[in-house]
Amino acid sequence: MVIQLRIEKFIYKRVKGIYDSVSLLDATTLQRTQVTTDMATLKSEVERFAKGKKLEIEALKIRESYRKEFLGNVSHELKTPLFTVQGYILTLLDGAMKDKTLRKKYLNRAMKGVDRLIYIVKDLDMITKLEAGDLHLDKENFLISELIHSVYELLEMKAAKKNITLLYDFDSNTDVMVCGDKERLQQVLTNLVVNSIKYGEKDGTTEITVEDFINNKILVRVTDNGEGIKQENIPRLFERFFRVDKSGNRKEGGSGLGLSIVKHILEAHEEKIYVESEFGVGSEFSFTLEKLEEVTEVDPLITEMT
CATH class of the missing domain: 1.10.287.130 (Signal transduction histidine kinase, dimerisation/phosphotransfer (DHp) domain)
Known part of the structure; x- marks a missing residue:
């Protein structure tokens, strides 16, 4: 028994030495622990290390x-x-x-x-x-209706070329004050509406809806009845240069970075963006913003624009 224990301890030390040599980047191996002859424990540690490194290699x-x-x-x-x-x-x-x-x-x-x-x-x-994280955000308080009004004014001629109606609807009869970088958030909304028009059906609609969300947030929805997006393409929508149209058609212009920029700007504001789409029916992109206060008057000029 003594000989067997000494042999097991000798083998364990040799295997443990090899394990420590190849796992220097593993934080747990840098801690000094008492040497034990428990081979099962060592086996589980080696398996855990190997699994972790395999995941790292796959990620790379x-x-x-x-x-x-x-x-x-x-x-x-x-x-x-x-x-x-x-x-x-x-x-x-x-x-x-x-x-x-x-x-x-x-x-x-x-x-x-x-x-x-x-x-x-x-x-x-x-x-x-x-x-x-080098982009500085100039945050200010502003009405969400002002932001939507500016975007619709900018894009109404582009929408008119395809006879797409731009609609704006609140969930209630109140306007909403939000806080954020107005210029960057205008870029977010502009990119979403441009995509909606670009892939929208002729004589269709693009509608922006603002409604209450959880935890004192609002949800801004951009909905269209365009061609929609296949489910297998949705997970990659926010990748740089990813295009749903595999034909490489560039007639609509754009850099292929619009949705990626949208995602990063919203993440810089610590907000979320969501996508729902059914191919052949239409798409809805929505994002959250923190609500500051409510204003009882709504600008009647932006309830519907064509």
Whole structure:
């Protein structure tokens, strides 16, 4: 028995030494513990360590896959306007510059390509700042109706091109005072309404509804009767450059970063965003905001806009 115990202790020490050597990054292994000959305990610790490292490796593989996809998407988004600008400039240098009509036409098209590049770079810069926590929020108190009014005024012409009716409805007859960075929250609402119009049906509707939520919060809903989103695409909607349309069609414009920016701005405000959609029926994006107080008057100019 003595020999058996000494052999078990000897084996345990050797295995424990190997385990400690490969698990230096595990915080629990840095604590000094009394050596025991309980092989079952050591086995469970090794299994726990191996399981943890396997999960870490799988997470790193997923991140690497996302990194490659992200770099590919950035390259694709940037090369299209770059090649467009390059093509028009080369055409001008090859002799088209002498024709005043072509010169103005091609310079205008090249400028549009440059504008798109600037748009993408600005969105990427904002995403980087939001993820790093470097974007400062200038919070202020304002009426939610003012925010919706500004967004609808900005987008009414875009909606009119598809004959989409912009509607605004409160759950009650009161306006709501909220606190946040008005400019950033306007960007949130603008991005959501733009997507609603972009993927909405012609002669359809886009409606914003404000209603009471839990814990002194309000819920702002943006609902449309457009083409909707397939359920398998919903979990990836807020990824950078992810597009539901796999055809790569860019005729609607945009940087592919809109929903990702929406998510990060709301997270910076410590708020949540939700998505509900049925393919072929329509979609609803909603987000929370903290309610400060109620105002009894509602601006009648924004109850319905076309």
